[in-house]
Amino acid sequence: MLKTDKSQEIIRKTEKVTPGGVNSPVRAFQSVGGIPRVIKKGEGAFLTDVDDNSYLDFSSSWGPLILGHADPDVVKAVQTQAELGMTYGASTEHELNLAQFIVDHVDPVEKIRFVSSGTEAVMSAIRLARGFTGRDLILKFDGCYHGHSDHLLVAAGSGLATFGTPSSAGVPEAITSKTAVLPLDDEEALEAFFEKHGDELACVIIEGIPANNGLLLQRHDYVRLLRALTEKHGALLIFDEVITGFRLGLGGAAAFYGITPDLLTYGKIIGGGMPVGAFGGRAEIMDMLSPLGPVYQAGTLSGNPLAMVAGYTTLKKLEDGRIYKELEEKNRRFVTDITEQLRDSKVNIAGIGSIFWIVFQSELPRSAAAINTAGIAHYNRLHEKVLNRGLYLPPSGYEVCFISSAHPDKMLTNAANTLANIIRQEAHTWH
Ligand SMILES: *Cc1c(COP(=O)(O)O)cnc(C)c1O
Numbered sequence: 001m002l003k004t005d006k007s008q009e010i011i012r013k014t015e016k017v018t019p020g021g022v023n024s025p026v027r028a029f030q031s032v033g034g035i036p037r038v039i040k041k042g043e044g045a046f047l048t049d050v051d052d053n054s055y056l057d058f059s060s061s062w063g064p065l066i067l068g069h070a071d072p073d074v075v076k077a078v079q080t081q082a083e084l085g086m087t088y089g090a091s092t093e094h095e096l097n098l099a100q101f102i103v104d105h106v107d108p109v110e111k112i113r114f115v116s117s118g119t120e121a122v123m124s125a126i127r128l129a130r131g132f133t134g135r136d137l138i139l140k141f142d143g144c145y146h147g148h149s150d151h152l153l154v155a156a157g158s159g160l161a162t163f164g165t166p167s168s169a170g171v172p173e174a175i176t177s178k179t180a181v182l183p184l185d186d187e188e189a190l191e192a193f194f195e196k197h198g199d200e201l202a203c204v205i206i207e208g209i210p211a212n213n214g215l216l217l218q219r220h221d222y223v224r225l226l227r228a229l230t231e232k233h234g235a236l237l238i239f240d241e242v243i244t245g246f247r248l249g250l251g252g253a254a255a256f257y258g259i260t261p262d263l264l265t266y267g268k269i270i271g272g273g274m275p276v277g278a279f280g281g282r283a284e285i286m287d288m289l290s291p292l293g294p295v296y297q298a299g300t301l302s303g304n305p306l307a308m309v310a311g312y313t314t315l316k317k318l319e320d321g322r323i324y325k326e327l328e329e330k331n332r333r334f335v336t337d338i339t340e341q342l343r344d345s346k347v348n349i350a351g352i353g354s355i356f357w358i359v360f361q362s363e364l365p366r367s368a369a370a371i372n373t374a375g376i377a378h379y380n381r382l383h384e385k386v387l388n389r390g391l392y393l394p395p396s397g398y399e400v401c402f403i404s405s406a407h408p409d410k411m412l413t414n415a416a417n418t419l420a421n422i423i424r425q426e427a428h429t430w431h
Pocket of ligand 1: 117118120145148207268276
């Protein structure tokens, strides 16, 4: 067991002044148990906690750190900007640089606006879709996460479309009654829904590649059907690319599927580790935003210069595609390596780009309902053991792992062996 005295002491004190001791719930390690580590440093692929333990980091701050921690170029850009001021509440050239980069590299984005989080990006995109179409109803999928704005905190029912049961206290049913939820990976349910409600629908929102509730890879045909139905019924298609944007190559999930969504939302990587979000799409839709149009949207720190330079410096380093190629190769090797070592078990690794997810079932699920919850419990029991061997996995079996360009090959090989060994040792206790 690693020493965790200092982490424990800080958490105990924080719990007195911050609910659960954390500023975002999963950080409390509630599902995995064990001691949440208090971090003092990130460097490349490694995290160091306040007790001086170091970990190979597979959480990557939940996705933003495609270049690893404290990339020297990103750090330098932020330092240079910080000396010139943190925020002005007026425009900077850095906003143009980042906007131009995204518009130049993502075909469906003609115009873009920056905000401060993924939640805010999605919330604004949905308001815009409603303003543009003059319709209220929205559709989301069970197993996709889009941040914590009221109208998206909706519980899924079983089977066909359900409407409007809030999944959190404090969300009025009056708000979620305009949100429908469907299972992923089900063409029949989709067609039946559009038949009935397609013409009332402002938008459908889907994660480019659902990666917040396991990695639920969708079939191309399914995504194409979604595009065709939304187009036919005059509903906007929103790709939530907060994770997949600039993670799966420059074109994100839209390019992966060869789909042209009407609106796209961003966050995570485009801020290079600073708080950021963005939404963009066709100019005709984006121009409905204030000050040009009637859809109100604003933010004191929107387009913050530190976030803009961190994001732009990150994206510039990704521009020639070399890093994506290397990352894919690394991830493929890592996934193959573990999969081969676990050939005789029911454990699988789902992977795409530089994302992987450990799956405790023989078939990769494509919908939330297909996830084996007993498998999630297996993961949760493994977590602390893995952590004590120096591997920082996300603290929930529903979360995916990310590889960064700073992950050394040799460390990945060692990590694959360690993980496979621990899983094999544990597997005999599963029924
Ligand atoms: C992380 C995430 C969000 C929310 O972004 P925050 O910056 O945490 O508000 C929204 N959608 C997706 C797909 C995400 O992965």
